[in-house]
Amino acid sequence: MSVIIQRESGEQFISSAYTTTIYSGLRLVQAETLGLPYVTHAFSTRLGGVSEGAHTSLNLSYAVGDRPERVVENRKRLAGALGYDLQRLVCGRQVHGDNVAVVTSREAGAGALDPETALPAVDGLITATPGLPLSAYFADCVPVVFIDPENRAVALAHAGWRGTLQEIARKVVEKMAETYGTRPADCLAAIGPAIGPCCYEVNHTVAARFTRWGPTVGAKRRGKWYIDLWEANRQVLLDAGIRHDRIAVIKMCTACNRELMFSHRRDRGETGRMAAIVMLCSEGV
Numbered sequence: 001m002s003v004i005i006q007r008e009s010g011e012q013f014i015s016s017a018y019t020t021t022i023y024s025g026l027r028l029v030q031a032e033t034l035g036l037p038y039v040t041h042a043f044s045t046r047l048g049g050v051s052e053g054a055h056t057s058l059n060l061s062y063a064v065g066d067r068p069e070r071v072v073e074n075r076k077r078l079a080g081a082l083g084y085d086l087q088r089l090v091c092g093r094q095v096h097g098d099n100v101a102v103v104t105s106r107e108a109g110a111g112a113l114d115p116e117t118a119l120p121a122v123d124g125l126i127t128a129t130p131g132l133p134l135s136a137y138f139a140d141c142v143p144v145v146f147i148d149p150e151n152r153a154v155a156l157a158h159a160g161w162r163g164t165l166q167e168i169a170r171k172v173v174e175k176m177a178e179t180y181g182t183r184p185a186d187c188l189a190a191i192g193p194a195i196g197p198c199c200y201e202v203n204h205t206v207a208a209r210f211t212r213w214g215p216t217v218g219a220k221r222r223g224k225w226y227i228d229l230w231e232a233n234r235q236v237l238l239d240a241g242i243r244h245d246r247i248a249v250i251k252m253c254t255a256c257n258r259e260l261m262f263s264h265r266r267d268r269g270e271t272g273r274m275a276a277i278v279m280l281c282s283e284g285v
């Protein structure tokens with residue numbers, strides 16, 4: 001199914017790699033290629049929550065100055081829409097680093113209702129435990145969801161420009177290989193909504209650090225540098241050994257889609273956070 005995204009400029013963006021679906025009043029984005037019966041995944045949008053002002057309306061982060069009771073209600077709505085237990089949601093304290101946490105039942109509920117209990121300093125989460133929803137939070141940074149169908153493991157990465165340069169997505173694949181025996185060639189990956197090369201202007205110093213991926217990742221337009229974090233992360237996934245036909249890139253720019261997406265850059269830091277969620281379904285489901 002193709003989806004047409006209307007940009008503020010009036011330009012229409014068409015992709016066949018994902019669907020947007022309304023679940024219980026929330027509009028969620030899902031990669032078609034990750035549609036396996038034993039995995040639940042989604043990228044949330046800003047629609048369907050109770051937060052107000054700059055956080056209107058489905059802000060899912062405790063760390064952006066929103067009222068905690070609203071974040072809890074928003075998190076309950078997302079859990080209800082996707083059918084997982086909020087009490088078991090696992091969250092990391094994201095620091096734009098490259099630490100990857102192996103998540104088991106012991107970590108169930110970390111950061112779900114109290115940000116103080118989030119796993120410290122991690123930007124990657126992996127698990128092979130069913131019924132354990134992994135989450136990460138975004139407003140321009142790149143979410144990457146992984147599935148290893150052979151070993152029944154799932155993972156998430158949070159890759160802003162720093163995490164991209166540290167190749168967090170490759171480190172997630174390596175941790176899966178080390179922990180579950182994952183073969184990268186078996187993996188499926190999807191790069192979710194994030195700021196696109198249309199809007200992601202960076203200074204010369206940052207742009208220079210992206211030259212390792214060649215001219216498709218950085219371009220100068222009218223004297224300014226723009227970086228393609230989608231493509232940089234796709235290259236990282238290829239380098240990690242994931243096959244090109246198993247990588248979906250949801251080319252939806254957070255900054256271009258004001259109605260659907262929070263964008264830290266566009267909103268000058270005063271904004272909410274969307275979530276990426278992935279979970280192995282419980283046995284027998």
Ligand SMILES: [Zn+2]
Binds near residue numbers: 197
């Ligand atoms: Zn854009």
